[in-house]
Amino acid sequence: MRRLIARRLLFGLLTLFLVSVVIFAATEILPGNAARAVLGRDATQAALTAMEKKLHLDRPLTTQYALWLGGVLTGNPGTSLVNGENVMAEVMPRVKNSLTLLVLAGVFGLPLSVLAGILAASRPGGVFDNGVSVTALGLAATPEFVVGLLTIIVFATSVFRWLPPVSLVAPGSSVFARPEILVLPVLTLVLVIFPYLFRMIRGSMVEILQSDYVEMARLKGVSSTRIIFVHALPNAVAPSIQVMALTFAYLAGGVVLVEYVFAYPGIGQSLVYAIFARDVPVIQFEVVLLSAFYVGLNILADVATVLVTPKLRAGAWQTP
Numbered sequence: 001m002r003r004l005i006a007r008r009l010l011f012g013l014l015t016l017f018l019v020s021v022v023i024f025a026a027t028e029i030l031p032g033n034a035a036r037a038v039l040g041r042d043a044t045q046a047a048l049t050a051m052e053k054k055l056h057l058d059r060p061l062t063t064q065y066a067l068w069l070g071g072v073l074t075g076n077p078g079t080s081l082v083n084g085e086n087v088m089a090e091v092m093p094r095v096k097n098s099l100t101l102l103v104l105a106g107v108f109g110l111p112l113s114v115l116a117g118i119l120a121a122s123r124p125g126g127v128f129d130n131g132v133s134v135t136a137l138g139l140a141a142t143p144e145f146v147v148g149l150l151t152i153i154v155f156a157t158s159v160f161r162w163l164p165p166v167s168l169v170a171p172g173s174s175v176f177a178r179p180e181i182l183v184l185p186v187l188t189l190v191l192v193i194f195p196y197l198f199r200m201i202r203g204s205m206v207e208i209l210q211s212d213y214v215e216m217a218r219l220k221g222v223s224s225t226r227i228i229f230v231h232a233l234p235n236a237v238a239p240s241i242q243v244m245a246l247t248f249a250y251l252a253g254g255v256v257l258v259e260y261v262f263a264y265p266g267i268g269q270s271l272v273y274a275i276f277a278r279d280v281p282v283i284q285f286e287v288v289l290l291s292a293f294y295v296g297l298n299i300l301a302d303v304a305t306v307l308v309t310p311k312l313r314a315g316a317w318q319t320p
Helices: 002-028 034-039 045-054 061-073 087-122 127-140 144-155 179-209 212-219 224-262 267-277 280-308 310-318
Strands: none
Touching: 002 061, 002 280, 061 280, 087 127, 087 179, 087 224, 087 267, 087 280, 127 179, 144 179, 144 224, 179 224, 212 224, 224 267, 224 280, 267 280
């Protein structure tokens, strides 16, 4: 097991290194000059030269990359070109806000998806199964920002006016100071992840509930509740872990649009603003963070799949 984890970590670090190279190269080949973006169009040549030296733009690209990567690894990814603040100090509070959304979406979305999948699989082809399956298919085909706009229309503007349409937070304040601003963004993310998790759980449960060992348990008089939650669900969760991880990794990208729609002060909104303002250090650092989140989720999913699958777990422990 230790060897498996070490191998996954090694490949994860290699992936992040390659991603960092791509991110740095992509931002460096963008047209324009970062020094001029800081100083404005009326800057003199002497001021531009001094700013380029300050930003290390006068050095070779390999040196610039080494300096930037060293700064990221040591917690000093640079200075914002827009406001002159330290990128780490500016981004980390927004990362905390985005993680709050993702955790709440998981806390509410996962149990809802699993429960709906179990109920649908217990009576395949029934009214509940058909209704939820059609709804899930419609949600899967709807972009995140459209789902967000629909929740605003229904719960904040045209139909009901129960919740605020935007999630504004005063500078320096916690998002929990006004919990109502979290409802619509979290609801949107739950609706976004629900179709994929529901369909995976439902498919796995239908297959397992039709297996021979479940039929034998029924013949022995085992209750339906025990069959579902003790015998079927643990075996259905194993193949669903990878889908859950990929769904939340996809959610890390979808949160960019959701936060922008609701004006929520998270990493997604910050990334959109940084792209508009061509704030390269912020863009580079936030994309690296999102990539690290994606790689980390995949590593955890691989390890969790082995741990909940007896055959894989035995093979992992026996691996020399």
